[in-house]
Each structure stands twice: as C-alpha cells, then as structure tokens.
Amino acid sequence: NASFGGIAIHNKGIILDCNRGLSEITGYEYDELIGMDGLLLISEKSRENVMSNILAGYERPYEAFGVRKNGQEYPLRLEARNIPYKGKQVRVVEFRDITDQKKAELEAQYNRELLELNTDNMFDLVALTDLNGNFEFAGKSHSMLGYDHDYLIGRNVLEFVHPEDQHRIASEFKDFVQSKDDGRKTEFRYRCRDGTYLWLETIGKTVQQTDFHPGKLLFSSRDITSRKQKEEELRKSRQALDKQIRLLNGFLENAPDILSIKRPDLTVIRYNKAGYEFLGKSPEDVHGNKCYELLGRQTNCDNCASIDAIRTKKPVFREKYVSELDTYFSCRANPVISENGNIEYIVEIIRDITERKRTEEMQRIFFQMLQNSEHIAVFKDPSLKYVLINNAYTKLTGHTLPQVIGKTDKELFQGISTPEQIQEY
Structure with a gap:
C-alpha cells in the first residue's frame, strides 16, 4: 500500500491480492479485483504483448495500455517479478499510470x-x-x-x-x-x-x-561580424585621428604664433601656449571671457577680422595696431562652418609683427631721406648690378630706377668712350 502505483499478485493472470493503489488506478473496488483475470485490466491492443511477457517471466519495465472500469484507456508502465507467495510461485506486478508523463x-x-x-x-x-x-x-x-x-x-x-x-x-x-x-x-x-x-x-x-x-x-x-569589422575600422580610425590630434596639438602648442578658438559671440574657448604666455594669463583666467575683454575693452576692436569672418563666412586677414599692448598684429580669422551652414567656431591665428612694422617704418624714413639727399646714391648687388638709385642720380644721368635695375654700368653707358664723352658725362 506504500507504493505510488498499483500492486497486484496473480497466478497465471488471476489476481490473488492487490493494494488500494490498483483500485484507484483502475476504478474497480478491491473485492471486484480479487479473483479477476488481470488481463481485463489491459487494453486489447496490449494484451498479447503482456501475456507473452508473463509466460516468459520478463522482469524489466515496459509500457502498455491499460483500461479502466469505465472503459477509458490510459498508458501504463508495468514491471513484474516472480516471488513465492503462500507456498506457491506467483507473479507480482506494479501498475504505474504514466498519463502525465506521456x-x-x-x-x-x-x-x-x-x-x-x-x-x-x-x-x-x-x-x-x-x-x-x-x-x-x-x-x-x-x-x-x-x-x-x-x-x-x-x-x-x-x-x-x-x-x-x-x-x-x-x-x-x-x-x-x-x-x-x-x-x-x-x-x-x-x-x-x-x-x-x-x-x-x-x-x-x-x-x-x-x-x-x-x-x-x-x-x-x-x-555581428559586419558590425565588429566596422567597429574595428572605427577603432583604427579613432587611433589614427587621436594620433593626428596629438601631433596637431603638439604643433599648435609649440607654434610661435598665437592661436585662439572662439565662439561666434567672440567668447574665448582657449589659446595655445604662446597666447597664454603673451597675455600673461592662465587658461582659467581666459576661459569664458570675450577676446576684447581681455584687453580691458567694453566692445570689439575696430576693423575686427573675426567679426568680418562671421559676416562673410570666409577667411579674413587684417593687420592692426593694438594700443593697449603697444603691438602690431597680423590676424587671420577662419570660420568653422557646420553642415547646416552655421558658424560654430572662429579660429584666429595672430602674429606679433611689431618688429617688422618698425623695420618697415625705418626703411620708409631712410628711403625718403635718400631721395631728398643732394648727393648721388647708388646701391649695387655683388655682381655690380643696380638695385637702387636716388633722385640726384636720375637728375645727373637722366636714368630712372626702372631703367637701371638689374643692369651694370657697361650696359648703361655703351658708346661713352671718348675723353670728350667721358668729360661730358
């Protein structure tokens, strides 16, 4: 009775004893099962196989179809043993309903x-x-x-x-x-x-x-092979780009010219090393200020290259004198334009040209003094070709500067060979 299945003891198919489990599985009462031919509990389509196993003394589990009292067929697992029972050799068989398993x-x-x-x-x-x-x-x-x-x-x-x-x-x-x-x-x-x-x-x-x-x-x-290949290509591209950026940053940081990056409202994002050193300010001092505010001004400079670059959306070049710094600058403002045509940044390259401007001014003054001199002045290169003459020379010879540049005396004074001609000259 402790078995989960139905147990029957039979002799040549006639049931001698059984447990409650067999009643629950088959639907027959205990008294109805005692003395019953056990093959009646087996579906007709399985009886021949079951009878064959009984006669052969087969003791391994196998499957068959049973039939309940109400005629319902169901799948069974049968396992039998030959045992002594009340002085006889009989067969004990376990009926296990495997409906749920099936x-x-x-x-x-x-x-x-x-x-x-x-x-x-x-x-x-x-x-x-x-x-x-x-x-x-x-x-x-x-x-x-x-x-x-x-x-x-x-x-x-x-x-x-x-x-x-x-x-x-x-x-x-x-x-x-x-x-x-x-x-x-x-x-x-x-x-x-x-x-x-x-x-x-x-x-x-x-x-x-x-x-x-x-x-x-x-x-x-x-x-995801295609995606991984693209990711690898992107990774390599980023590595190459990072390398280029490092090289560019290294170049810009060590460039002698001042580099500034500004927003369209002229707010400074950053300078390079030369810019910070020229202004004598740190990145924290500069960041967020407008470029003209760093000069102590309230409005932008006159003839501002950045303003014109924003207006024209083209690079603009200017040379100007900044009185607050007593310095001449050349400024090239380059607009960075987005895909939708808006200006995102202004990159400005600024060079201190004070020395050049002062040299040019000295040259202008010298040239003016040279032209106003009463003495003849002639400048020649190492091959003795004319480079520069003054007005006194032109007055004496009649030769103007365009006529003499790149020529020698021999080329200029062909035909002047007699003492009289030389004396006149």
Missing part, C-alpha cells in the same frame, strides 16, 4: 516541433543545450557555420569558441548556469567548418527543470 512527452515533442518550425525561419542561430553546454537541438540557421545538423548534436558549445575567447566564455557560461541570469548578452568569435571565425552576439535563457525533464539552456545567437 502528456509531458507529447507536449515536449510539440514544443520541439514548434521550436524547429520557428527557428528554421529565423536568421538567428537558436540552440538548446543541457546544463553542461552540450547541443541537444540546433536550428537550421546553424548551416551558416558550415556544419551538418547531426555533427553539432552532442558536441559542446565551447568547443567552437575562439581560443582567445575560451577562458572568458567558459567562466561566463559557468556563472550563467549558476545564477540563471536570463537575458545576459555576450560577444565572442565562433569557428566555422572552414576554419574561419564569425563574431556572434548570444543571449541565454534557462528552461526550468520539471518532473520529467532536466533543466536546459536556450541560446539565441546573431552574426
């Missing part, structure tokens, strides 16, 4: 067929494994790896992982099984039949254990 198997079969139907029409690689990662099912999309379906079944998923990813994925797999962290994603390289590798993005889900089925793992993987 329903579960049918449901599992239905789910498997449904899974195959769904996965066969998916681009993702869907696989079902045991808790150790051994393939039990692989969707047709796995053909993209080049393997036959039967080749994968029974093999471990980690077998195909790239050696460089093996340790990480094995650790993540173990942690996933222990934590049952559904929805976790991971990326790794997976070997194809031809030896090449694809990048896969995989998400896992645990299929909970039931009375009849151990726990499983369901994986859905997507080919």
Whole structure:
C-alpha cells in the first residue's frame, strides 16, 4: 500500500491480492479485483504483448495500455517479478499510470516541433543545450557555420569558441548556469567548418527543470561580424585621428604664433601656449571671457577680422595696431562652418609683427631721406648690378630706377668712350 502505483499478485493472470493503489488506478473496488483475470485490466491492443511477457517471466519495465472500469484507456508502465507467495510461485506486478508523463512527452515533442518550425525561419542561430553546454537541438540557421545538423548534436558549445575567447566564455557560461541570469548578452568569435571565425552576439535563457525533464539552456545567437569589422575600422580610425590630434596639438602648442578658438559671440574657448604666455594669463583666467575683454575693452576692436569672418563666412586677414599692448598684429580669422551652414567656431591665428612694422617704418624714413639727399646714391648687388638709385642720380644721368635695375654700368653707358664723352658725362 506504500507504493505510488498499483500492486497486484496473480497466478497465471488471476489476481490473488492487490493494494488500494490498483483500485484507484483502475476504478474497480478491491473485492471486484480479487479473483479477476488481470488481463481485463489491459487494453486489447496490449494484451498479447503482456501475456507473452508473463509466460516468459520478463522482469524489466515496459509500457502498455491499460483500461479502466469505465472503459477509458490510459498508458501504463508495468514491471513484474516472480516471488513465492503462500507456498506457491506467483507473479507480482506494479501498475504505474504514466498519463502525465506521456502528456509531458507529447507536449515536449510539440514544443520541439514548434521550436524547429520557428527557428528554421529565423536568421538567428537558436540552440538548446543541457546544463553542461552540450547541443541537444540546433536550428537550421546553424548551416551558416558550415556544419551538418547531426555533427553539432552532442558536441559542446565551447568547443567552437575562439581560443582567445575560451577562458572568458567558459567562466561566463559557468556563472550563467549558476545564477540563471536570463537575458545576459555576450560577444565572442565562433569557428566555422572552414576554419574561419564569425563574431556572434548570444543571449541565454534557462528552461526550468520539471518532473520529467532536466533543466536546459536556450541560446539565441546573431552574426555581428559586419558590425565588429566596422567597429574595428572605427577603432583604427579613432587611433589614427587621436594620433593626428596629438601631433596637431603638439604643433599648435609649440607654434610661435598665437592661436585662439572662439565662439561666434567672440567668447574665448582657449589659446595655445604662446597666447597664454603673451597675455600673461592662465587658461582659467581666459576661459569664458570675450577676446576684447581681455584687453580691458567694453566692445570689439575696430576693423575686427573675426567679426568680418562671421559676416562673410570666409577667411579674413587684417593687420592692426593694438594700443593697449603697444603691438602690431597680423590676424587671420577662419570660420568653422557646420553642415547646416552655421558658424560654430572662429579660429584666429595672430602674429606679433611689431618688429617688422618698425623695420618697415625705418626703411620708409631712410628711403625718403635718400631721395631728398643732394648727393648721388647708388646701391649695387655683388655682381655690380643696380638695385637702387636716388633722385640726384636720375637728375645727373637722366636714368630712372626702372631703367637701371638689374643692369651694370657697361650696359648703361655703351658708346661713352671718348675723353670728350667721358668729360661730358
């Protein structure tokens, strides 16, 4: 009576004794079962097989169909032994109703067929494994790896992982099984039949254990090789760009000219090293101020190159004198224009040209003094060709500056050879 199933003791099929479990399974009362031909509890389609096992003394479990008192057929698992009973050799048999088990198997079969139907029409690689990662099912999309379906079944998923990813994925797999962290994603390289590798993005889900089925793992993987290749190209491009930026920053920071980057409202974002040193200010002192405010002004400078560059959206070059600094500057303002045509920044290159301007002024004064002199002045290069003359020379010879530049005396005074001509000259 402690058995979960029905127990019957029979002699050549006639029931001698039974437990309550047999009554519950078959629907017969205990008194009805005693003396009954046990084959009446077996469906006609299974009786021949059951009788054959009785006669053969078969003692291993097997399945058959039983029939209840109300005529309902149901699946049975039978297991029998020959035992001595009240001085006779009789047979004891356990009846176990496996209706629920069969329903579960049918449901599992239905789910498997449904899974195959769904996965066969998916681009993702869907696989079902045991808790150790051994393939039990692989969707047709796995053909993209080049393997036959039967080749994968029974093999471990980690077998195909790239050696460089093996340790990480094995650790993540173990942690996933222990934590049952559904929805976790991971990326790794997976070997194809031809030896090449694809990048896969995989998400896992645990299929909970039931009375009849151990726990499983369901994986859905997507080919992300193209994305990873683009990411690698982008990474290399960024590395190259970072290198160029470092080189550019190094060049700008060490450039002798002043470089400023401003917003369209003339707010300074930054200067290079030369700019901070010229102004005698730190980046913190400069950042957020307008360029003219750094000179102590309330409004922008007259003839401002940046203002004109903003207005024209073209590079503008100016030379100007800044009285607050007693310095001459050359300024080249370059607008940085966005894709929608708006000016985002102004990059201004500023050079101190005070020394040049003062030299030019000295040259102007010298040239003016030279031209006003009563004495003849002639400048020649090392090959004795004329470079510069003054007005006194022109007055004496009649030769103007354009006539003499690049010529020698011999070229200018051909035909003057007699003493009289020389005397006149």
